Amino acid sequence: MFIHYKEIWKQRIANAINALLAENGLPETVAASSVVVKIPPQSSMGDLGFPMFAYTKLLRKAPPQIAQSALEKLADSGASGGVKVMGPHVNIFLDRAETVLELLKESALREKGSFGKPETLKGARIMLEFSSPNTNKPLHLGHLRNDILGESISRILAACGADVRKVCIINDRGVHICKSMLAYQAYGEGKTPESERVKSDHFVGKWYVRFNQMSKEDPCVEEKAQDMLRKWEAGDEEVTALWKKMNEWAVAGMKETYKRTGVSFDAYYFESKTYLLGKDEIARGLEKGVFYKADDGAVMIDLSTEGLGEKALLRKDGTSIYITQDIGTAIFRHEDWAFDRLIYVVGSEQQHHFKTLFSILDKLGYEWAKNLYHLSYGMVNLPEGKMKSREGTVVDADDLLDSLKEMALQEIKGKEREEAVGNPDEIAEKVALGALHYYLLQVSAAKDMLFNPKESLSFNGNTGPYLQYMGARISSMLRKAALKDGALARPAAKPEMLSGDAEWEVVKTLLDYNSAIAAAAEKMDSSVVATYLYSLSKSFSKFYHDCPILNADNPDLVAARLALSEAALFVLKDALNLVGIPFLDVM
Numbered sequence: 397m398f399i400h401y402k403e404i405w406k407q408r409i410a411n412a413i414n415a416l417l418a419e420n421g422l423p424e425t426v427a428a429s430s431v432v433v434k435i436p437p438q439s440s441m442g443d444l445g446f447p448m449f450a451y452t453k454l455l456r457k458a459p460p461q462i463a464q465s466a467l468e469k470l471a472d473s474g475a476s477g478g479v480k481v482m483g484p485h486v487n488i489f490l491d492r493a494e495t496v497l498e499l500l501k502e503s504a505l506r507e508k509g510s511f512g513k514p515e516t517l518k519g520a521r522i523m524l525e526f527s528s529p530n531t532n533k534p535l536h537l538g539h540l541r542n543d544i545l546g547e548s549i550s551r552i553l554a555a556c557g558a559d560v561r562k563v564c565i566i567n568d569r570g571v572h573i574c575k576s577m578l579a580y581q582a583y584g585e586g587k588t589p590e591s592e593r594v595k596s597d598h599f600v601g602k603w604y605v606r607f608n609q610m611s612k613e614d615p616c617v618e619e620k621a622q623d624m625l626r627k628w629e630a631g632d633e634e635v636t637a638l639w640k641k642m643n644e645w646a647v648a649g650m651k652e653t654y655k656r657t658g659v660s661f662d663a664y665y666f667e668s669k670t671y672l673l674g675k676d677e678i679a680r681g682l683e684k685g686v687f688y689k690a691d692d693g694a695v696m697i698d699l700s701t702e703g704l705g706e707k708a709l710l711r712k713d714g715t716s717i718y719i720t721q722d723i724g725t726a727i728f729r730h731e732d733w734a735f736d737r738l739i740y741v742v743g744s745e746q747q748h749h750f751k752t753l754f755s756i757l758d759k760l761g762y763e764w765a766k767n768l769y770h771l772s773y774g775m776v777n778l779p780e781g782k783m784k785s786r787e788g789t790v791v792d793a794d795d796l797l798d799s800l801k802e803m804a805l806q807e808i809k810g811k812e813r814e815e816a817v818g819n820p821d822e823i824a825e826k827v828a829l830g831a832l833h834y835y836l837l838q839v840s841a842a843k844d845m846l847f848n849p850k851e852s853l854s855f856n857g858n859t860g861p862y863l864q865y866m867g868a869r870i871s872s873m874l875r876k877a878a879l880k881d882g883a884l885a886r887p888a889a890k891p892e893m894l895s896g897d898a899e900w901e902v903v904k905t906l907l908d909y910n911s912a913i914a915a916a917a918e919k920m921d922s923s924v925v926a927t928y929l930y931s932l933s934k935s936f937s938k939f940y941h942d943c944p945i946l947n948a949d950n951p952d953l954v955a956a957r958l959a960l961s962e963a964a965l966f967v968l969k970d971a972l973n974l975v976g977i978p979f980l981d982v983m
């Protein structure tokens with residue numbers, strides 16, 4: 397596997413410091429992993445900078461002096477590349493020719509898809525739960541954020557070698573779906589999504605809205621919905637049949653949206669099957685004394701020492717609560733697929749719930765409870781006045797996708813690119829997804845955000861379409877090269893010719909891909925990859941602007957620059973996939 401140049405230099409710096417420590421008869425040593433590396437503000441100052449502040453206490457010398465002695469040790473070790481002392485720093489100028497050679501050799505491995513792939517999670521079994529909708533309403537903008545967070549983190553973890561299992565729990569049971577059922581029963585007149593030509597989850601959602609109107613006119617219907625839930629629990633035939641039908645509509649519709657956005661799952665769990673799980677566990681916990689029975693008969697846990705307060709786990713009538721089934725489901729999942737880590741992608745309003753859940757599982761003695769993680773994300777809204785959903789409250793996912801697509805199509809038409817792109821409809825759909833996903837992922841998950849459709853679609857700026865456009869530009873150049881008397885077929889015999897500043901920035905950015913993925917995985921933060929993509933596009937754009945590629949005056953230089961462009965295209969494509977942005981070879 398490719399060892400990152402930063403790691404190599406961290407090790408060399410650690411060796412130098414350790415040699416100085418030994419020379420002074422000091423017993424301490426420093427580990428390469430603890431060495432701090434900074435990127436100098438200007439490339440004229442070097443490619444890497446190592447501040448020496450951390451070693452003043454150990455070596456009892458001022459940082460510039462330490463830097464000077466470290467430099468001598470590095471020179472002794474025969475490390476290639478330039479080394480300079482700059483105040484308290486040791487700065488490194490990488491050997492450009494050697495590095496480029498290394499990069500292009502590595503990128504020749506791209507057929508195997510291993511370029512840039514760290515193996516930091518090799519063998520780890522990670523389960524990710526995301527999306528997890530309720531079946532009374534179609535997916536909304538919040539789900540779009542959730543879905544792409546989950547999908548993207550899954551791909552990033554898998555890129556680091558993890559065995560990832562993506563799961564979704566569909567909350568198909570409860571009073572919410574009974575409400576849609578009740579309204580349908582009263583006013584549905586046997587209508588179906590087909591007869592009304594409405595997407596099936598939207599059809600179900602309409603009845604939920606209708607119920608809310610009914611409830612304003614006659615509050616008694618709330619009680620009727622509860623009655624219906626009791627009938628469902630008792631297995632009432634008519635209720636069960638209607639419940640089944642409406643859930644099928646809801647789920648089928650949602651799956652269409654998942655397909656459209658490129659989101660998929662390895663397994664679906666249904667609350668109707670899991671809602672009784674957890675009850676036995678509560679009984680066991682009661683025996684063990686982890687839980688207690690309140691005066692009214694409810695089963696409780698006291699988590700006040702954890703700062704989480706008291707929490708009911710079973711109601712006084714013995715029925716379960718939201719958390720009861722989450723306890724059971726987690727245990728069931730671990731039996732089903734023994735994970736090392738389980739990540740829940742769920743909104744920040746459920747932080748308390750997940751802290752409580754994890755703490756309870758830990759108290760019940762489950763080893764793996766320490767490896768449960770709530771990837772909490774903030775709210776997402778549209779700027780005031782933009783597009784309201786048909787229900788008037790939340791922004792519907794399908795409607796938003798449709799209007800983004802329409803805006804992208806207008807852009808293509810406006811630029812008279814319809815003919816050039818071949819299939820404007822398909823391209824517009826992909827541009828819409830690129831715009832949406834990049835915009836959502838570029839912000840760290842924890843933050844609340846506004847989604848600005850127009851801004852997300854801008855072709856110049858820090859956007860998905862800008863990245864897609866970069867990919868299309870490189871692709872089109874490579875197509876031209878292929879036509880031009882086999883320029884592409886020429887091997888890059890002299891990669892060391894790529895030593896200009898603009899080329900060098902691209903080379904370094906490509907080499908950073910590996911650590912960008914590893915960092916994104918470690919922080920479980922897709923915005924790291926988004927940021928990486930933007931800097932890759934910027935550095936490539938400068939190279940493209942500054943250096944003639946097909947028209948370079950020396951055939952070896954043409955070949956070398958083409959090889960660099962191909963490597964950049966490979967990394968761009970690969971990274972786009974990690975954040976759910978469709979790649980386009982024309983745009």
Ligand code: ARG
Nearest residue numbers: 528529530565567722740742
């Ligand atoms: N369907 C739930 C909701 O909309 C989210 C489920 C989250 N997952 C879980 N295991 N509790 O609020």
